[in-house]
Amino acid sequence: MAETPPQDLLHAAREAQAKAYVPYSHFPVGAALRLADGRIVQGCNVENASYGLSMCAERNASFAAVTSGATSFREVLVVGETAGPIAPCGACRQVLLEFTDPAAPVWLVGRDGTLRTSLAELLPHAFSPRDLDSGE
Ligand code: THU
Numbered sequence: 005m006a007e008t009p010p011q012d013l014l015h016a017a018r019e020a021q022a023k024a025y026v027p028y029s030h031f032p033v034g035a036a037l038r039l040a041d042g043r044i045v046q047g048c049n050v051e052n053a054s055y056g057l058s059m060c061a062e063r064n065a066s067f068a069a070v071t072s073g074a075t076s077f078r079e080v081l082v083v084g085e086t087a088g089p090i091a092p093c094g095a096c097r098q099v100l101l102e103f104t105d106p107a108a109p110v111w112l113v114g115r116d117g118t119l120r121t122s123l124a125e126l127l128p129h130a131f132s133p134r135d136l137d138s139g140e
Contacts, residue, residue: 007118009111013038013081017113020046020061021083027051033061033084037069040076045069062096066103077104081111089119097127106130 013036021034028051035047047065051058062082069077080100084090089112092100100110106124123130 007111007120009081009113009118009120010038010079013044013079013111014083014113016044016046017081017083020048020065022048024048024061025050028053028055028058031085033082033090035061035065035083036081037065037077038079039069039074040078041074043072043074045072045074060093060096062092063099066096066099069103075103077108079109079111080104081113083113086114088114088117090114092126094127097123098130101127101130101132106132 016036017034019034020036021032024032024034026032026049033049037045039045045065045068047061047068049059049061050064082090082092091112101123104123107122110121110123110126112119112121
């Protein structure tokens with residue numbers, strides 16, 4: 005069964021993807037987050053001549069959302085030029101989990117494939133803010 009992502013989030017992520025700064029990888033990625041209050045926040049990847057300083061689209065979107073005052077994401081969409089659904093890196097999975105319910109929809113979009121998944125599936129047995137509470 006074909007998976008159809010929400011068009012408003014897809015449009016926002018593609019708009020961000022078009023602004024990606026990727027002179028080294030030539031691999032533009034866009035991310036869009038639907039916040040708990042309904043707003044959509046965008047992010048793109050931004051690379052650097054010192055390669056290790058590059059930052060992924062998902063984390064740029066997450067940090068922009070927090071800067072705008074939001075710490076709860078209701079839905080996530082990531083788009084990249086992979087053949088199948090793009091796979092967020094481990095660091096981005098961990099950062100998204102900080103602000104997203106593990107069961108919330110995460111849409112991964114590639115050129116010919118879309119996957120609807122969740123952070124529970126993407127990052128099983130994760131360390132989360134709840135684990136810090138149980139250490140007290
Ligand atoms: N990248 C992202 O922005 N998000 C992903 O989900 C995968 C990878 C970026 C990092 C780097 O700028 C480029 O894609 C190639 O790894």
